[in-house]
Amino acid sequence: MxxxxxxxxxxxxxxxxxxxxxxxxxxxxxxxxxxxxxxxxxxxxxxxxxxxxxxxxxxxxxxxxxxxPPPWAQELSAKMDCIFKQLEKLDAIENSISLIQTEVKQLGERVRDVEVSQQFINTILEEDKSDIKDVKSDLSILRKSFDYMQVANNKLSEEIIDLQSRSMRDNLLFFNIAENEGENCTEVIKKVCVDNLDYQEPLEIDRAHRIGKLSAGKQRPIVVKFRCYPQPDAVKKSSRKLKNTNFSIGEQFPKIVQERRKTLLPVFKEAMERGKKTALVRDKLYINGVLYTGPEGSQPA
Structure with missing residues (x-):
């Protein structure tokens, strides 16, 4: 073919x-x-x-x-190539714009979610502020109540201490008296008052006994409760005659008063050494007639 x-x-x-x-x-x-x-x-x-x-x-x-090709064809071809390149760029730009629009939409949704969350948080904060304000008001009331109760408690404590001190006003403590088994403390005290204090009046003693735990080699003090106040005061004044002996006589006070007196004794002795007029009344120290209120308090020089 x-x-x-x-x-x-x-x-x-x-x-x-x-x-x-x-x-x-x-x-x-x-x-x-x-x-x-x-x-x-x-x-x-x-x-x-x-x-x-x-x-x-x-x-x-x-x-x-x-x-x-003729010049016009070459020019046309070049323009077409340029147009195609521009179209490719436009496609890329369009894709980028579409992606940006999607991201902006997602971002807008996230912003709306954040605004809703922020609004919710603001509501909670406003409620919390109101609650905090109420709590502060309640706390202020509680503080005032606490301060009042503290003042009342201190006052009540002082009243109890005063009552205890008054109940012990007729009591005296006798120190460094030999302790023997089966002793009669009332008779022992009467003998000490007659022999060492030269106190000839008959003693009216309600009761007498030793206080504290029994310890070997240690003499427990004897607490004596007199029936009437003038007698223990008279016995106490006679205790100056025990200056050169091992015996001593002191007043009985509640524990807290004893602790206060211990802190005041060094100041009391120092003031006496300086020739000042001093008086230790229960748990209060007077120096030259002025109440001692501590190192920062007012006291005579």
């Missing part, structure tokens, strides 16, 4: 130039109009010496035909 002939390029002339298209790699060709007319009569004739299945190359093109 004979090979089908290869059709030549088809020319469509115009007033300036003709454009060739066909199986020759779609190459644009420009030629004079005279040549275009001469070729139009042979537009359906096969080219000689062209084997089937081959395409024309620029070297095989017809003699005298300009195979390069």
């Amino acid at each position: 004979a090979a089908a002939p290869i059709m030549p390029a088809t020319f469509q002339p115009n007033s300036q130039s003709s454009m060739v298209s066909g199986p020759v790699n779609s190459t644009y060709c420009t030629m004079p109009q005279s040549q275009s007319q001469s070729l139009s009569s042979h537009q359906y004739q096969p080219y000689p010496n062209i084997q089937p299945g081959f395409q024309l190359t620029p070297s095989q093109s017809m003699s005298g035909i300009n195979t390069s």
Whole structure:
């Protein structure tokens, strides 16, 4: 079977130039109009010496035909390339804008969630502020109540101490008296008062006994309760006669008063050494007639 002939390029002339298209790699060709007319009569004739299945190359093109694109085609092609590049950039920009819009939408939703949360927190804070205000008011009332109760408690404590001190007003303590098993403390005290104090009046003693825990080599003091107040005061005044002996006599006080007196005794002795007039009455020290109120308090120089 004979090979089908290869059709030549088809020319469509115009007033300036003709454009060739066909199986020759779609190459644009420009030629004079005279040549275009001469070729139009042979537009359906096969080219000689062209084997089937081959395409024309620029070297095989017809003699005298300009195979390069015209300037306007080149310019158009360049503009099209530029347009395509711009379109690609626009596509990329459109994609970016779409992504930004999505992110902005998500961000807006997050902002709305944050605003709702903030509004909820503000509501809680306002409630907490109201609660704190109520708590502060209650705390202020409690503080006032505590201060009042503390003052009342101190006052009550002082009253109890005063009552205890008054109940012990008729009591005297006798120290460093030999302790014997089965002794009668009342008789022992009467003998000490007669022998060491030269107290000849009959003693009216309600009761007498030793206080404290029994300890080897230690003499426990004897507490004596007299029936009437003037007698213990008289016995106490006579205790000056025990100055050169091991015996001593003192008043009985509640424990807290004893602790206060211990802190006041050094000041009492120092004031006496300076020749000041001193008086230790229960748990209060007077120096030159002025109440001693501590190192920072007012006291005579």
